[in-house]
Amino acid sequence: MLLEAGFFTAFLGPRHMEPSVIPVLILRWMLFRTELGAGLIKLRGDAVWRDFTALYYHYETQPLPNPLSWYFHRLPKPSHRFGVIFSHFMQVIVPFGLFGPQPVAAIAAALCTSQQIWLIISGNYSWLNWLTALLGVAGFSDELLTHALPLHLAFATPIPLAWHIVLYTLAAATIALSVQPVLNLISPFQKMNYSYNRYHLVNSYGAFGTVGKERFEIVLEGTRDAMITPATEWHEYGFKAKPGNVKRTPPQIAPYHLRLDWMIWFLPFSVQVTPRGIHVPGHDLWFIRFVQKLLRSDAAILNLMGHNPFTNEPPTHVRALYYRYRYTDPATKRATGAWWTRELLGMYLPPVSLKTLADF
Incomplete structure (x- = not known):
């Protein structure tokens, strides 16, 4: 996941050059696969995700609880059930908005990021949620980002023809490499985390398809x-x-x-x-x-x-x-x-x- 995110981010180009929409859309596509893959593997996996009881156990049985996990575990059971419903909505429905016009894409990105912040607060998942939240930046418009961050978007040079060729080649390669991950998303035998090529790009992602009860x-x-x-x-x-x-x-x-x-x-x-x-x-x-x-x-x-x-x-x-x-x-x-x-x-x-x- 670090490899894929870093690779495609590099194609945004140097600071002085106007960025292309192609790597932005590819990063949104990565966030889409990460979120939808995680949502579908839950629905297809453990029954506790389908009967909305997964969070009865998750905060206690997650790999490495943090100081707040005990308190999350002690929340009322109705809030846990709502949390599962909210998770399904965020991971199965919301990601489709990433490819909508603004402000739809920004709203979808903000919702995805908000769920990652919740996970960051409630447990220790290394850099997984931080990286996923960072991918959400690709869903925001420049206008919105300049209001939230002290950015100065003064690009000195337009994109040269040679770089356009590289970017269109990148887009074509990404589409070709996406065939297997898309088939995996619609398969009843979905693989949770898997790479389909020697370059480990355009992979399938997912997390917590099953939840331990003890x-x-x-x-x-x-x-x-x-x-x-x-x-x-x-x-x-x-x-x-x-x-x-x-x-x-x-x-x-x-x-x-x-x-x-x-x-x-x-x-x-x-x-x-x-x-x-x-x-x-x-x-x-x-x-x-x-x-x-x-x-x-x-x-x-x-x-x-x-x-x-x-x-x-x-x-x-x-x-x-x-x-x-x-x-x-x-x-x-x-x-x-x-x-x-x-x-x-x-x-x-x-x-x-x-x-x-x-x-x-």
Whole structure:
């Protein structure tokens, strides 16, 4: 998405030259695909988007909640249902206005941007919403932008013929590359995020086609004990943003992206939770290598994390526990200061050492 937005923005040309409408329309087309793709994948995906209950769970189960997510989660349920209806309207209906005359295009762009601001306030989605909101600028007219921003639109030179040829070639290539994304939008088997060409341009976009109803977290712990016994004392690692310590305030990290925290959030999706415990079908290779780095106190890995309980010597063993996390209710939060409650469900990774890790 960064690649595509940056590539087409470059064709607006230098500051001294009058910009062409072609890259402006291409950027609107990108915003259109981003919004409509996200809206349709929701309607085609999880039933909670169709029965308007998705926001009952979303603020609690999103990848990396921020300090306001707890408060959004505690809004009345009717407001959550309205929020889903509003989201469908904004992502499925409004984007078509981006190709209307002014002020229709500007109104559509403003509405799209307003929804992105709501998402920015309510959670940490790295730079995704910031970039989408920036694409909305392409929907505003120069006259409107000059009233809102201190811009001086004094272009010294018109567009030369050679640049016109480049722009028309760009438009033709964009149309050709749009065939597969359009077919994807109308397909009942829509792909959420996909690229159809080696250049990764004119892609399909979408987000949160499914919403988890419960939040599960993998918590890593280590020990310096040479032998594991019931009396072994374990010390918990912390991450920069993902929930761990129930009393830690969820941080605001967007527009930055914490890739490690995000990847850890994905791991519980493959785990089956049953009344008798959890079933772990296997472990991703990258996760095993990550644990190996912890056992070696690898500085590069530890720099990606938060609290490190082993500052002097590396641990002899590391294990990973599997928890269910829930937001506290207002009374508990006032009394204890805790943002979360957590319930241990089982062992995601039994205690391993550098020697035993080779068996995985």
